Amino acid sequence: MTLAYISRVYQELESRLPHETEYLQAVKEFLDAVEPVIEAHPEYEKEAVLERLIEPERIISFRVPWVDGNGNVQVNRGYRVQFNSLNGPYKGGLRFHPSVNQSILKFLGFEQIFKNILTGLPIGGGKGGSDFNPKGKSDAEVMRFCQSFMTELSRHIGADVDVPAGDIGVGAREIGYLYGQYKRLQVPTAGVLTGKPIPAGGSNGRTEATGYGLVYFLNEMLSEAGESLKGKKVIISGSGNVAYYAARKVESFGGVVVSLSDSNHAVYDENGIDLDIVKQLKVDGRERISRYAEFNAEATIIEGSVWNTDIQADIALPCATQNEINQAQAERLATNGVKFVAEGANMPSDSKAIAVYRQHGIHYGPGKAANAGGVAVSALEMSQNSMRLRWDAERVDEELQQIMKNIFAQCLNARDAYDLGSDYGKAADIASFEQVVTLLLLHGVV
Ligand code: GLU
Numbered sequence: 001m002t003l004a005y006i007s008r009v010y011q012e013l014e015s016r017l018p019h020e021t022e023y024l025q026a027v028k029e030f031l032d033a034v035e036p037v038i039e040a041h042p043e044y045e046k047e048a049v050l051e052r053l054i055e056p057e058r059i060i061s062f063r064v065p066w067v068d069g070n071g072n073v074q075v076n077r078g079y080r081v082q083f084n085s086l087n088g089p090y091k092g093g094l095r096f097h098p099s100v101n102q103s104i105l106k107f108l109g110f111e112q113i114f115k116n117i118l119t120g121l122p123i124g125g126g127k128g129g130s131d132f133n134p135k136g137k138s139d140a141e142v143m144r145f146c147q148s149f150m151t152e153l154s155r156h157i158g159a160d161v162d163v164p165a166g167d168i169g170v171g172a173r174e175i176g177y178l179y180g181q182y183k184r185l186q187v188p189t190a191g192v193l194t195g196k197p198i199p200a201g202g203s204n205g206r207t208e209a210t211g212y213g214l215v216y217f218l219n220e221m222l223s224e225a226g227e228s229l230k231g232k233k234v235i236i237s238g239s240g241n242v243a244y245y246a247a248r249k250v251e252s253f254g255g256v257v258v259s260l261s262d263s264n265h266a267v268y269d270e271n272g273i274d275l276d277i278v279k280q281l282k283v284d285g286r287e288r289i290s291r292y293a294e295f296n297a298e299a300t301i302i303e304g305s306v307w308n309t310d311i312q313a314d315i316a317l318p319c320a321t322q323n324e325i326n327q328a329q330a331e332r333l334a335t336n337g338v339k340f341v342a343e344g345a346n347m348p349s350d351s352k353a354i355a356v357y358r359q360h361g362i363h364y365g366p367g368k369a370a371n372a373g374g375v376a377v378s379a380l381e382m383s384q385n386s387m388r389l390r391w392d393a394e395r396v397d398e399e400l401q402q403i404m405k406n407i408f409a410q411c412l413n414a415r416d417a418y419d420l421g422s423d424y425g426k427a428a429d430i431a432s433f434e435q436v437v438t439l440l441l442l443h444g445v446v
Contacts, residue, residue, distance in 0.1 A: 003038055005045045006031045013054060020103035022322060022347070026110050027054055029351055033429035036418055037437075049437055052446075056109060058082040059102065062152040064130055066145045069138050078149050080128035082162055083109035086439040086446075087117050089160055090126030091375060093167030093195075096174065098133045104322070105129060108167070108346055112375070114432035115368045117439075118407045121379035126162055128153070134169045135286075146177035154182050159191035159385070165378045166195040168321065171241065172207065176200060191385035194378035203381035205396035206374075210344060211245025212397070213373015213404050214317060218342040219253065220408035221363050221424070225340075230254035233270075233313040235338070237261045237306050238320035239282040239289050242344040242371065246317055247275055258313060259306050261320065262289040266306035269299040305329070312336050319344030327352035334360040343367035358423055369407050369428040376403045 001007050010031055014024055031050070038044055064078040079102060082090045092112040095105070105127045113125030132145050157164060166175055175195045182192060196202035205212075215229075222228055232255045236243050239260045247257045256272045262282070267273060267289050277295045281287040293301050302309055307318075307329035316338045318324055322345065325333075330353035333341070341357055342365035343349065349357070349364075357364040377400055384390055391399075407428075414420070414427040414434075440446075 001028070001032055001035070003035055006035060006038060006050070009050045009054070017103075020106060023103045023106040023110065025351060026107035026347060029354070029425075030110075030114075030429050030433075033426040034433045037430055037433060044437070047441065049440060052440060053084070053113075053436065054110070056081050056083045056106060057085060060153075060156050061102070064132065064145065064149050064152070066141075066148045069141050076130050076132040076145070078128070078130045078152060079105050080153060080156055080162065080164070081105045081109035081126055082156075083125045083127070084113040084436075085124040086436065086443060087113075088122035088124045089158075090162040091116055091123035091165075091378065092125060092127040093129075093165045094170045094174075095127070095129035095167040096132045096134050096169030097129070098131050100129045100131045107322070111346055111368050113436060114429065115372045116375055117435045118369055118410060118428065118432050119372050119376040119379060119403055120406055121376060123163075123375070123379050126164075127167070128164055129167065129170070132169075134174070139173070142174065143177045146174055147181040150178045150181040151185065154185045157192055159189045159382070163191065163378070163382060164193055165375070168240070171195070172197045172202065189385075191382045194381040196381070201385055203377055203384055203396060204391065204393040205400065206377045206381055207241055208245040208248075209377035209396075209400055210242045210371050210374030211247070211319070212249045213376065213400055214242070214246045214319070214342055214344045214370050215249035215253065216373065216401050216404035217365055217370040217408055218315070218317070218340065220405060221340055221342060221365050224412070225363060225422070228253070232256070232315055233258050234315045234317060235259045235306060235311055235313045236317045236319055236344075237266075237324060237348075238318075238345065239278055240319070241283070242374070243317075243319035244275070244278060244283055246319055246344055247273065247278070250317075251275065255315070259309075259311055260289060261306040263320070264288065264303070265290040266302045266304075266309060267292045267299050268302055268309065268311055269296070271298070273299070307332065310336055313338055315340045315342070317342055317344055318348035320348065321345055322347040323350045325349045325353045327356055329353065330356035334362060339363060341365065342370040344371050346371065354425055361422060363422040364425050366425040366428050368432065369411055369424060372407055373400050373404055376400060
């Protein structure tokens with residue numbers, strides 16, 4: 001961060017919000033990447049381009065009271081960060097996880113602006129959620145929580161205003177409950193939420209989209225390097241929707257998924273994980289991955305993070321959560337043969353880990369670009385809802401493939417223009433920044 005304008009903006013942010021560590025991290029990484037663009041455009045300082053982009057348009061924060069299964073009143077905190085609407089209605093998921101706070105939602109909302117514009121579809125950036133922990137809760141508890149959450153959120157969203165969807169802890173079950181409550185409170189419009197259960201107006205292929213899209217993006221990275229997935233060993237972290245469907249797609253292209261994980265354990269099998277078992281445990285049931293060994297004695301169950309192991313692999317797909325890979329773990333990946341990292345989660349590699357990828361020439365596909373398939377199909381769900389029709393799974397998948405190809409092409413252009421090697425991280429930031437700034441400037445001072 002050598003440019004005076006950039007360091008001033010960052011230092012002001014840091015001194016104002018020293019406790020928002022995740023948000024500061026996301027902004028810093030981004031500012032570092034776009035430095036050459038700012039350098040080429042001294043007029044951006046007078047226009048306060050950066051100051052305007054790092055300030056959310058609006059943050060809504062509210063109380064979520066609900067009654068648990070024992071009849072006790074519980075209170076959680078709910079949020080919606082309406083970050084930027086230059087490119088369309090605020091769009092982004094809701095996360096239900098005990099770690100959720102304003103800093104995490106601001107980092108996610110900020111990244112969403114740039115991810116969303118890369119999809120080529122008219123969606124702005126937002127994110128929301130709650131520190132509610134759905135783990136171990138009954139369906140009835142989750143429903144009551146969702147109803148209370150939506151009772152407040154419903155006044156702030158709308159098909160042309162702000163369209164939430166899922167993220168960690170929020171899947172079709174939660175979206176179903178949220179949508180049910182929304183309809184009781186407001187004029188029902190299907191396009192107000194995406195990731196809906198299919199019979200309730202959801203899109204074919206939305207559940208699979210983030211994982212499939214990640215592998216389509218990875219395929220582009222591989223083919224640019226003259227390689228393919230065939231026979232490659234792939235470590236995947238996580239075992240939720242993103243990880244599971246990424247694993248299925250990797251298999252379909254002839255790759256071998258040697259591990260999957262959850263927050264406590266990793267399962268390892270050098271011959272490839274049996275994804276039917278994972279589906280039964282993690283997708284259909286809400287079980288721990290450590291139970292995998294009960295169904296397949298060949299596999300090894302490892303306690304702790306998969307990134308602390310010495311599994312040999314060619315490709316790593318972090319699909320769990322932010323900052324799951326640090327510097328030492330990235331070094332370990334390089335030592336164990338990993339040549340490609342593509343992120344299914346948002347910001348799973350911390351800044352020092354990304355620096356390690358750069359040093360070792362590891363091809364790096366950042367979440368902002370590589371996991372954009374989910375929100376892209378959400379935008380297609382909005383389109384289908386507006387047209388009151390439904391595309392079949394093949395049609396949605398074709399669109400998704402095209403969108404991921406197009407995102408990669410934008411990264412390639414920026415990479416070539418700024419000579420960035422195999423670092424698609426900086427390339428994605430630059431490609432999206434240029435588009436967002438163009439929009440910002442043509443709207444006047446907003
Ligand atoms: N939560 C997902 C993301 O990080 C999807 C958001 C959406 O579909 O709106 O992009």
